[in-house]
Amino acid sequence: VLGVAPSLETFLRPRSIALFGASDDPATPRGLITRLLAEKGFAGELHLINPSRKEIGGRACRRGIADVGAAVDLAILVIPAEQVLPALRECAALGVRNALILSSGFADGGENAGAQGEIAAIARDSGMRICGPNTVGFYNETAGVAATFSPAVNMKPEALFSAGTRKVGVVAQSGGLGFSLYHRGRLMGLNFSACITTGNEVDLTAADFLDHLAADDDTGAILMFLETVRDPQAFMAALDKAAAAAKPVVVVKVGRSAAANRATVSHTGALAGWDAAYDAMFARHGVTVAEDLGRAVAIVAGFVTNPLPRGTRAGVVTVSGGAGALAADRLHAGGFDVPELSAPLQERIAAMLPSFAATANPVDVTGQATRGPQSMDAIDALGDSGEVDLVVMAGTMSRAIPPLDIARLRQFRGEPHVPLFLYSYTLPSDFGLRALAEAGMVAYTSLDDIVAAATAMECYRRFLDRRDARAMPAETVHRRLGLRAGVIAEHAAKDLLAAHGIAVGRRLLVRDEADIARVPADFYPVAAKIQSADIPHKTEAQGVRLGIADAEALRAAHIDLLAAAHAYDPAAAIDGVLVEPMARPGVEMIVGVVRDPQLGPIVTVGAGGTLAELIKDAVRLQGAVGEAEARDMLRSLRTYPLLDGYRGAPPADIAALAELIARLSGFAADHRDEIAELELNPVLVHAAGEGLTIVDALIVAAEEPR
């Protein structure tokens, strides 16, 4: 692990280690870490510390760190919680550079919760970097540093094989789950640079290690388990670094349910945070969110064994008609096309296969071709064709014979190629996995894992393309808006938006009856709405009149509206009545921005109406959104077809909507200090070329600017 952050370099690849709590009882965590540190290839100095032992396994044992008499890069503490503080203080005094605290019983629910603040103070005052407490440690497999008592590291070497892929780095806030990601990936044939678990994160956080791995030449992809993000700015900066290096990041994030939050609070003393804001932040930074551990490993396996697909057309090669059909169904359900191949390509493939083989796609080389060259012939033909963006080979890899010609498979992968996913419908044998690993390939046992991996990879390619195309906005200093805290009435909100280039329609604030004469004739029929910062819910206050035909009727409505407002809240400060032309029909949308306390502005775009709300058809992205991104957001809505000309309706003005989203999110981002919330609901999107109408607008100014 060669990185740019020197302190983590000495943490993850120390030249010398002092182990507090060394033991030779292999049934205990202390004994296991002692053995793993000695056996997994660590080439530096290992100092064992245990005041009640003279030696352990032939190594001398010291009473304390003071007896070591040499510089120590990393102190590892596997001692009772109440002994941690004195030991740390001694380490700091002796200039130890890093400490890893495996002991638990602090903010994770133990009796030494109070001591956690003192640990943080030691880190701050001494400059010693501290990971933990309550971590299961880390395993730097490249450097042979097994600073952990995780049994997952304790695998028999003969059980391991490697597909020689780009290496995966793991960062996890749960020791058990971090090493389970490593364990699952390792048994699949993946290579790992380091697996790091961060525990209570008193000093070093997941963001620090993410930043390190993003710059680490040894790491090609990053796999994370997160319960929370303690330092969002640093975390996002690290994600940007990973994106700049085109290193995909795959995250399992818990906290979508109340019960999960109960669990994580008790576990690491952190709040899990608002789910939707996290999703928006992950989407912004091209992070793939996986829902389960096996799925996460399957996705990262796709990233490190294959190039990114350039589209969503899938070819299927199989030795079993049933498996081909199942693969086609699952790809289709996941949004991929399985196109019928062109006649010339089918002819080319038919020439290689038995007469009763199928060539349309799926290509069924038939069970009789299991051992012949036909599968590889068909894969080569599809790979070269330009007719598909990825290939799935569905076969059986449970036998004691190689499922494919390994030399030809290696050759295929040596040339520029489309992604190739190998699916074994029986469970693959160790022999089969090892044979494939020789060609740099892994075997999947779930079609839905393949679909998830291919989907993540295709999204990531679009993310990188968009990222390349994205003009970075110039850093500008924004004048304060000078808003008073709280709700801003619709008319004022619309004036503010209009002043910032947002297409608010024609309108007139009628302050008294005399103003009614100033309403242009071509406004009629009009809508009239009471305007008061004290009446945010106008409809509830009988504060809206629609379809008013002329000035006479408006005069009557004006009187009614004022009376209704007075009846609703006699103390309300009334600004007047906002008069606007009745909106033309259009597709109903909602565009909003909410400022998350940690992550800043989160843009939400969704379909309008009760039913859309019910099915939660909304998509979120963190920060300012470009027009191309806005179009991608819209396309990911389930109700996107309504915008795209559903059932013969004319397509809606998607360009105008994308521009609105971009401008609104830019405005909210520029003024994030002052704007807490902003919602346009509904926005009626008219036919293409005819723009849109912002029917209502709400702004909530922040209590105090940040």
Next chain:
Amino acid sequence: VLGVAPSLETFLRPRSIALFGASDDPATPRGLITRLLAEKGFAGELHLINPSRKEIGGRACRRGIADVGAAVDLAILVIPAEQVLPALRECAALGVRNALILSSGFADGGENAGAQGEIAAIARDSGMRICGPNTVGFYNETAGVAATFSPAVNMKPEALFSAGTRKVGVVAQSGGLGFSLYHRGRLMGLNFSACITTGNEVDLTAADFLDHLAADDDTGAILMFLETVRDPQAFMAALDKAAAAAKPVVVVKVGRSAAANRATVSHTGALAGWDAAYDAMFARHGVTVAEDLGRAVAIVAGFVTNPLPRGTRAGVVTVSGGAGALAADRLHAGGFDVPELSAPLQERIAAMLPSFAATANPVDVTGQATRGPQSMDAIDALGDSGEVDLVVMAGTMSRAIPPLDIARLRQFRGEPHVPLFLYSYTLPSDFGLRALAEAGMVAYTSLDDIVAAATAMECYRRFLDRRDARAMPAETVHRRLGLRAGVIAEHAAKDLLAAHGIAVGRRLLVRDEADIARVPADFYPVAAKIQSADIPHKTEAQGVRLGIADAEALRAAHIDLLAAAHAYDPAAAIDGVLVEPMARPGVEMIVGVVRDPQLGPIVTVGAGGTLAELIKDAVRLQGAVGEAEARDMLRSLRTYPLLDGYRGAPPADIAALAELIARLSGFAADHRDEIAELELNPVLVHAAGEGLTIVDALIVAAEEPR
């Protein structure tokens, strides 16, 4: 396998077998089946047939079946396609009771497609039952009959272990995938009665074997892979038999995409059929549909290792906070509650655990308790509590120590208990799996597999409850309706429905201007709609007028409507204008019945409106639907909350809607001979107690009664 169908008894448990194509070359399918038949414990007579060999592996080899000189229960043919017919004819002549044809190259795309009809004729004429051609055969593990060359059966005995569960029977239309289900389940520790693959189904079909297993005392659950159903009536009768025996059936069915249908057509010469109708038929018969192979095995594993859950409240026990949180999130996403435990229960659990353990649910016994009794204590406490309907234990089962106290686990399972699912976040070790198997348990490696299994089991319990409660309708003879084929105009359709007890509202058909005076005063304001079997799309023909205030206005509208109809189609036969009171507002729904050519009436219930159509929010059930079933259908809609009182709206009249669905589906089922299609769209469901309004009704009478 002891069943009631004598011919399949001799097929699956033959006393004597003749193997055509015996070989001692283990690299060929012929050699493999020869070896498997000899080695897997078959206790009857095995006659090898191969004219070019004298003996194979010490067994005498016959030139042909005529040389056997003894009764043969089962002939197995592994010979070139062109030799199949002569061999079969000889078998039939000699009174062989059953034949299994493993040869391929018939309707599966081969050059002997024409011979398949002749095979069928032999079966028909001789009474010999024939399975295949193009099958991979079957494995009756109970009786040791390995009538297959599937390498999946060729597992090393030392690799196998058994959780001693109720046995699973597999029936599959794909040889590769059938045996992959067996292979995956066997490696998980499941027991199997038989794995049967049916190939081209020239005589014996999946329905025959399903029927056999439904009655087989040795089989506790059934796992199927289907591409098509050739004999729907027999198939459904077999499903009924399985339901009556409370044997769950789990199906993987392909054919949801065009590409899959291309694949299956080429594979077995069958059409895959209409997806939605299959779903409706499966739902009717309590069949669980699984989307992938691993998922199907995981679901059936839940059925055979656990009782059915009585509800959706889940308890989580874990040794890792992260794993507990992940389990809670996945259960929540799958529709389960993870309720906070009561204070007394939490106190009881806390007394068993370390001070920093979590007790709210998830119960985190902490990593320090991995080897102690705490996990089992917590499982026992939750199991007895009555506060949860199932328990998920999330731990690590990859170690060389039992993950739980196996004796206590066995005891837990020996008493009446809630379902217990064991999740290993690391991949389980062979040791761990075998230890759990001693207690009759399997380990899951995916939380979503557990959620899918628990969901299927909870649905199946509701299915069995409903089934028990369902009064079987008396067989009645229904008078023919005497409908003329084609579209029936709305007024006639409504009259027909009203005559069959369906709550069609007040209406009057205005045949000429004089009828207008007969419209009751309290109808106004009214809707008026042109009535013609030639104008099924009234709106398109400008044939609908709404909100007509009085008789005067109706008179004008009547003239307009007739003129518009004439302009639209001068040849249309006009029955008149249907006049109805304007409908009160309500939740918009669609209720329809379409007659599937194979499966009969399929009832569809869905939310109305463009957006609901877009998200395909509809649920289907085959045949006549009871009111309780109708309520279950409604509850499974995504938009169900709209009916249940969304955002403070009054709940809709769900009772009236359920009654409508039951009556309409009963009517359609009674008259399935004559009614091809029936749709009420929209139905406006008013507030509870206020009924509903059927706004429009369409009936299409069948071209020719069946």
